[in-house]
Amino acid sequence: MGGILTKRDDSPLTSVPTTKLEAKILETMRRRESEGTSMKSFNTIILKFPKIDTGLRKCKAIFEQFDEDKSGSIDPKELNHCFRKLEIDFTDEEINDIFEECDINKDMGIAFKEFIVLLCLVHLLKKDPASAHPSSRMEIPDLEATFETLVDSFVFLDKNKDGYVSRSEMVRAINETTSGERSSGRIAMKRFEEMDWDKNGMVNFKEFLFAFTKWVGIEDEEDIAVE
Template sequence: MKESPGTSRICPALKSFFSDKMGGILHHCNGTSKCRRLDPKLEKKLVESIKRRASSGKNTFRSINSIIMRFPQFKEGLRKIKGVFERYDEDSNGTIDREELKKCLETLQLHLTGKEIEDLFQSCDVDGEEGIQFNEFIVLLCLIYLLMEPSSPHPTSKMGSELEATFNTIVEAFLFFDKNGDGKLNRKEMVKAMNEASPWERSPGHITKTRFKELDSNKCGQVSFKEFLFALINWVGFETDNEEELSI
């Protein structure tokens, strides 16, 4: 069957890659009972920041395919965050403890209260090991980036334009799925996002439902930005790549 002019189709390789990644998404969070929620006040501030982003109408993503094509840029940004993580993991044990995190935030001039730092530490330490691992560190910094809104650009922050650009792109990926801009994802939005660019190749309903359940780690019927961010790290496959590099 011929395609009409101007239409785009997800190539088989990318479609397979997307399906495989979505099939394994968020196992890190599903494998533990420690997926803590943020403090309600911080969660409210986070949602408000995402809503402001949504209301701006600025988003470079128009399809699942466009997100997948940006994976190399995602990975490059994550490598830069990895460098920050290793710099402040002073004892090189693969985790950042509270004191190391405090030094990191002080150096980056990210000014949060002690309670805010502790709540972020607890909510991002999903395996309860009392230390922030790299993927948890990505989530923590991205949450801080959003919580510092609307003072962007942050004249007193030393997070750096490259890191902020990475976090901004991650937020745009989330907003691609968040069709109503309420700061949460529901199954209806996910179905629309996965199918709107390729209506002739709609994902079977049971598959989309399964994928959403995998994202919804606390089974509340909605996917928070934090849940999505943990998923995206797995989706991009950054940790897998690093493990392969170490084994060579």
């Protein structure tokens, strides 16, 4: 999920995007990071959890509206209808690309958590001044404010602004908040492991979003059923 790790000579490991869309998301995030962040500490992010949770749950009504066959997931045709209804000006190719990017288990269906991540990625891409459609809106301003908070949180964690959060950056972010607490390192490692799905030591924005939905308590129906 986080790309392929490469190494040249004695240079540090870097993660290379594996798809055209992943590369576009990375490039867009780096431009956004140049603007800075309003987040002052990891505690600032934690304090926003309740508001973020409320905002993300507004996605549920949208998800259910476009899950036309009530299957519990949104298929490519339904997603196309969703984009048109929300006036998101993406081409069919772009819609297919972002569907594939967020269909994590490759079952040709976007579950609720995947839908949240998908809409947040759309928010990031369409707000980019270099985008082909920066004026495109989702017509859900309250939800977009929540997505911007998530973008801001990632920018805070990515200290070197390379578009990825590394293990050391996560430790630094936690330590800035819990200075002097012996458990801070363990907390940082646990949070990082929750984000780093492919265990390559680098977390991109998509991985961060999936972890964040878990942190604030968002679950898919199948997650609840397992528990």
